[in-house]
Amino acid sequence: MKAAPLHERIRREIEAQILSGAWPPGARVPGEIELMAQYGCARMTVNKALSSLAHAGLVERRRRAGTFVARPRSQSMVLEIADLAREVTARGQAYGWRLLSRHEVLSTLPEMPGPVLELEGVHLADGTPLAFEHRLISTAQVPEVLAADLAATAPGTWLLSHVPWTEAENRISASAASPALARALNIAVGDPCLTVTRRTWRSGAPVTLVHQHFIAQRHELVARFGASGG
Amino acid sequence: MKAAPLHERIRREIEAQILSGAWPPGARVPGEIELMAQYGCARMTVNKALSSLAHAGLVERRRRAGTFVARPRSQSMVLEIADLAREVTARGQAYGWRLLSRHEVLSTLPEMPGPVLELEGVHLADGTPLAFEHRLISTAQVPEVLAADLAATAPGTWLLSHVPWTEAENRISASAASPALARALNIAVGDPCLTVTRRTWRSGAPVTLVHQHFIAQRHELVARFGASGG
DNA sequence: AACGCGAATATGTATAGACAATTAGACTGG
DNA sequence: CCAGTCTAATTGTCTATACATATTCGCGTT
Numbered sequence: 001m002k003a004a005p006l007h008e009r010i011r012r013e014i015e016a017q018i019l020s021g022a023w024p025p026g027a028r029v030p031g032e033i034e035l036m037a038q039y040g041c042a043r044m045t046v047n048k049a050l051s052s053l054a055h056a057g058l059v060e061r062r063r064r065a066g067t068f069v070a071r072p073r074s075q076s077m078v079l080e081i082a083d084l085a086r087e088v089t090a091r092g093q094a095y096g097w098r099l100l101s102r103h104e105v106l107s108t109l110p111e112m113p114g115p116v117l118e119l120e121g122v123h124l125a126d127g128t129p130l131a132f133e134h135r136l137i138s139t140a141q142v143p144e145v146l147a148a149d150l151a152a153t154a155p156g157t158w159l160l161s162h163v164p165w166t167e168a169e170n171r172i173s174a175s176a177a178s179p180a181l182a183r184a185l186n187i188a189v190g191d192p193c194l195t196v197t198r199r200t201w202r203s204g205a206p207v208t209l210v211h212q213h214f215i216a217q218r219h220e221l222v223a224r225f226g227a228s229g230g
Numbered sequence: 231m232k233a234a235p236l237h238e239r240i241r242r243e244i245e246a247q248i249l250s251g252a253w254p255p256g257a258r259v260p261g262e263i264e265l266m267a268q269y270g271c272a273r274m275t276v277n278k279a280l281s282s283l284a285h286a287g288l289v290e291r292r293r294r295a296g297t298f299v300a301r302p303r304s305q306s307m308v309l310e311i312a313d314l315a316r317e318v319t320a321r322g323q324a325y326g327w328r329l330l331s332r333h334e335v336l337s338t339l340p341e342m343p344g345p346v347l348e349l350e351g352v353h354l355a356d357g358t359p360l361a362f363e364h365r366l367i368s369t370a371q372v373p374e375v376l377a378a379d380l381a382a383t384a385p386g387t388w389l390l391s392h393v394p395w396t397e398a399e400n401r402i403s404a405s406a407a408s409p410a411l412a413r414a415l416n417i418a419v420g421d422p423c424l425t426v427t428r429r430t431w432r433s434g435a436p437v438t439l440v441h442q443h444f445i446a447q448r449h450e451l452v453a454r455f456g457a458s459g460g
Numbered sequence: 461a462a463c464g465c466g467a468a469t470a471t472g473t474a475t476a477g478a479c480a481a482t483t484a485g486a487c488t489g490g
Numbered sequence: 491c492c493a494g495t496c497t498a499a500t501t502g503t504c505t506a507t508a509c510a511t512a513t514t515c516g517c518g519t520t
Binding site for chain 1: 288302303312396397403420
């Protein structure tokens with residue numbers, strides 16, 4: 001039992017009231033002056049606790065009116081999109097990457113126009129295929145990628161360590177394996193695949209566009225929402 | 231152009247340096263004393279800016295060592311899991327719900343033991359099937375659900391307004407349509423489906439366990455990672 | 461060279477006070 | 491009854507200071 005800071009303790013006690021349902025949405029949360037007296041501390045301290053809850057979306061604060069329990073309109077989950085190499089090794093499996101093709105082409109896609117490096121390859125876990133990847137990388141944005149050894153290092157891993165802190169959007173859907181995909185992943189044509197399409201920007205400019213097709217039985221994505229969160 | 235608070239301005243300027251790549255991962259961020267002199271403000275103000283960035287995961291702060299740009303190990307995306315009724319109407323389509331079965335049973339599932347209400351139904355968009363739903367609701371946790379008219383209101387919508395602020399976990403995968411599923415959704419057996427399994431707790435006690443099978447062509451999930459303003 | 465230890469340093473937490481900004485609610489005049 | 495105004499409650503921001511805490515660095519000893 002480590003001594004938690006006071007503002008953290010206050011935060012957690014209020015959070016517990018909300019999550020347990022004792023304070024329903026719309027209910028008034030004690031104000032800063034009130035909590036200040038209750039805990040015998042300075043206003044900045046309770047402010048830190050309440051601001052944190054407001055930032056997390058659990059409460060809504062309005063000047064003059066007070067602090068109220070927010071109503072959850074859309075549950076926004078946190079989806080951890082880890083680097084595949086890291087994720088596979090974290091599961092105790094041996095990660096592998098097989099580069100199938102590599103071309104420098106001029107893309108005419110509206111999402112990613114200009115000169116790109118086009119890659120195709122397969123991610124392996126313990127030697128068996130896990131996912132097929134088709135990727136475009138803007139060589140205007142990342143010229144260094146042309147010199148990278150992308151047969152040894154998966155492009156996602158390489159990019160993560162060379163072009164950090166990008167903005168991204170993931171679209172998740174399902175699809176049936178095409179003949180080409182089935183051959184690459186060694187599955188039957190028509191087998192269901194989990195498809196993740198990720199677009200990545202750096203200061204507004206497209207960096208990479210990737211389609212990953214996972215063998216459905218071997219992969220799933222997990223998104224969590226919650227305070228304590230196991 | 232509204233006057234942003236000073237701590238917000240400081241935060242944004244540092245964030246811009248990081249996102250543009252000017253300060254790469256591992257680079258040292260000016261310390262609180264330094265920024266305090268630079269902006270001519272109190273330490274608490276720059277502390278608020280840096281703490282905020284640390285909370286967002288953009289920087290890592292270590293006592294005695296200083297503040298450093300973090301390396302993005304796993305991009306954590308925000309996945310908005312909205313209520314289906316809301317999502318469909320937001321797309322300009324007419325939302326519908328058809329309840330197929332409703333049973334009160336005693337569940338022996340380890341994830342959700344005890345008395346439950348078991349429901350099956352289909353979500354419709356503009357009259358055509360969008361997703362099949364199989365749901366268990368703990369009647370110990372939510373006894374009021376037994377009196378709800380779940381033919382008129384989809385259980386997800388009902389729960390959202392009656393049992394707010396729960397913790398949840400979503401597992402996203404792909405599967406091939408079983409004969410029963412194909413019949414309910416009016417698709418072919420073996421067609422790919424996007425499957426979302428959501429477990430929901432309230433103060434640690436299971437509230438609901440739901441499997442949603444989306445017709446792959448008609449639905450996709452979108453997860454975004456933006457700096458802050460996104 | 462290896463180890464232990466103290467000190468310097470940067471962050472973490474907290475206080476007490478001040479003023480600004482917002483706005484719900486009361487009050488006022490028509 | 492309505493519209494406009496004023497007031498006061500509440501949060502938002504910021505200052506200046508103090509002490510706590512963790513951790514790196516260098517020094518001295520072995």
